Amino acid sequence: MSVVTRFAPSPTGYLHVGGARTALYSWLYAKRNNGKFILRIEDTDLERSTPEAVQAILDGMEWLGMKGDGEIFYQTKRFELYKEFVQQLVDEDKAYRCYCSKERLDALRAEQESNGQRTEYDGKCSHGAQAPSADAPYVVRFKNPKEGSVKWTDAIRGDMEISNSEMDDMIILRTDGSPTYNFCVVIDDWQMGMTHVVRGEDHLINTAKQINIFDAFGATVPTYAHCSMILGDDGKKLSKRHGAVGVMQYRDDGYLPQALINYLVRLGWSHGDQEIFTLDELFNLFDIKDINKSASAFNTEKLNWMNQQYMKDLPAEEVASHLVWHFENQGIDTTNGPKLASIVEIQAERVKTLKEMAEISTYFYQDFEQLDEKAAKKHLRPVAKDALVLVQQKLEAITEWTGDNIQAAINLTAEELDVGMGKVGMPLRVAATGSGNSPSLDVTLVLLDKNKVISRISVALEYIAAREAAQ
Numbered sequence: 001m002s003v004v005t006r007f008a009p010s011p012t013g014y015l016h017v018g019g020a021r022t023a024l025y026s027w028l029y030a031k032r033n034n035g036k037f038i039l040r041i042e043d044t045d046l047e048r049s050t051p052e053a054v055q056a057i058l059d060g061m062e063w064l065g066m067k068g069d070g071e072i073f074y075q076t077k078r079f080e081l082y083k084e085f086v087q088q089l090v091d092e093d094k095a096y097r098c099y100c101s102k103e104r105l106d107a108l109r110a111e112q113e114s115n116g117q118r119t120e121y122d123g124k125c126s127h128g129a130q131a132p133s134a135d136a137p138y139v140v141r142f143k144n145p146k147e148g149s150v151k152w153t154d155a156i157r158g159d160m161e162i163s164n165s166e167m168d169d170m171i172i173l174r175t176d177g178s179p180t181y182n183f184c185v186v187i188d189d190w191q192m193g194m195t196h197v198v199r200g201e202d203h204l205i206n207t208a209k210q211i212n213i214f215d216a217f218g219a220t221v222p223t224y225a226h227c228s229m230i231l232g233d234d235g236k237k238l239s240k241r242h243g244a245v246g247v248m249q250y251r252d253d254g255y256l257p258q259a260l261i262n263y264l265v266r267l268g269w270s271h272g273d274q275e276i277f278t279l280d281e282l283f284n285l286f287d288i289k290d291i292n293k294s295a296s297a298f299n300t301e302k303l304n305w306m307n308q309q310y311m312k313d314l315p316a317e318e319v320a321s322h323l324v325w326h327f328e329n330q331g332i333d334t335t336n337g338p339k340l341a342s343i344v345e346i347q348a349e350r351v352k353t354l355k356e357m358a359e360i361s362t363y364f365y366q367d368f369e370q371l372d373e374k375a376a377k378k379h380l381r382p383v384a385k386d387a388l389v390l391v392q393q394k395l396e397a398i399t400e401w402t403g404d405n406i407q408a409a410i411n412l413t414a415e416e417l418d419v420g421m422g423k424v425g426m427p428l429r430v431a432a433t434g435s436g437n438s439p440s441l442d443v444t445l446v447l448l449d450k451n452k453v454i455s456r457i458s459v460a461l462e463y464i465a466a467r468e469a470a471q
Helices: 017-032 051-064 075-091 102-114 181-191 201-217 247-252 257-265 279-285 300-313 316-329 340-350 354-359 373-379 382-397 403-417 421-433 441-445 450-470
Strands: 004-007 036-041 095-098 139-142 149-154 158-163 171-173 196-200 223-227
Touching: 004 017, 004 196, 017 036, 017 051, 017 196, 017 223, 017 257, 017 279, 036 051, 051 247, 051 257, 075 095, 075 139, 075 171, 075 181, 075 201, 139 201, 149 201, 149 223, 158 201, 171 181, 181 201, 196 201, 201 223, 247 257, 257 279, 257 300, 300 340, 316 340, 316 354, 340 354, 373 421, 382 403, 382 421, 382 450, 403 421, 403 441, 421 441, 421 450
Parallel strands: 004 036, 196 223
Antiparallel strands: 095 139, 139 171, 149 158
16 A cells, blocks of 8 residues: 655644644655655635635745645635535435524533533434525534544554544534535545544544544545644743744744754654754654654754754755845845855854854955944954054965965964964954954955955054044
8 A cells, every 4th residue: 555645734824833843744754655745735714714824834845845746735626526525424314404503502502611511512403404494504514423432543642542422513514615624634535545644633633523524434544643742942832932933934044944854853753862864864764653652842952953063064055055045135145255155164163043144244245334343442453553554465465365375464464563363363354354253264355355355454444543543
């Protein structure tokens, strides 16, 4: 039997971390088994589903590199199919029309609550209620079994059992003729040949309801795997208060998709003590049965560490392809300056995210409006003037702008003035980059245009002159 998995989000918001992990587990399991991974948009909630949310989900999946096999299915385009199967259940007396008014249902719920009972439909129309009028509105309800229980073997949680007494006759077709989530899911999973369904533990009761519908059609029930929730750093359920919970926010915050995938797969799954995995390794090693049933805590520091490992270890050109977005987002044109791969090579050790990398590397592509106040006050003092004047002369005399020649000019300046390297290097660093932090000067200055470096030293000397005049 060929493995078929799916990711079936409801487009009522962004693609959140929990959904992305579910999609990842489904995708990896299909890849490992040379199976099929289907992307399905469950947009039956017509009031809350939006085109913007659909696009946010598609953008998130594309950024992560998790593409479905074949077409993307939209449930709203399959309504007629669902209605045919609803009618089949009605014809077989496994579903029925319910004419109960909203007022009656509200009163029933209020009475049950006042009596301390579980709120549920009482089955008033389950034995063939007459329509109050020819055009009376109605819903269709599924006749859930009253006795026994639903049992299944969960790939993560083992043997599961939920009593049928915990479920009432749920609505499968609304008054407006639109089918409901639990019904559509069954028809889709059945018709698409789904073999494995990976989803969150919050769907356990839905699984029991859906298995009963599968059984009503005599259809094969897929293998279910229910993942535990992801907790925030504080041990509480992950939510907006913990920061970035939407996948694209992680892109905006400077994380590589490869790093986020690696981090998410480890939130509940492991292979020995290994931390970093290539996709090929995950395709070979990942198995649903190895997912831990206990909740996982999201640790931003661990993600930062992992992201830096990827920035350092991936080919610089690959990292640069993601870095370009962050420069563009800051409105910085990188066409006139060093290749972004060169920036990655010298900055990856110094930052945790691509956003940080772009922020500290702007001086390679545009002149800074002002010097860092603290760095300038400390290092661009009158005592630094001689060092800057001399190193400027030596840099200007270089005919071949290489790291070695730049370093030689700095060394000679320090020797001739009989001062420590810091007395030359730090003023030069502030002059050339605008701040007191940068990679070593030879690898930094070589990526800058020679004339730009000379010009920036002149600006620093003007700053020192103005400082002298003010004393």
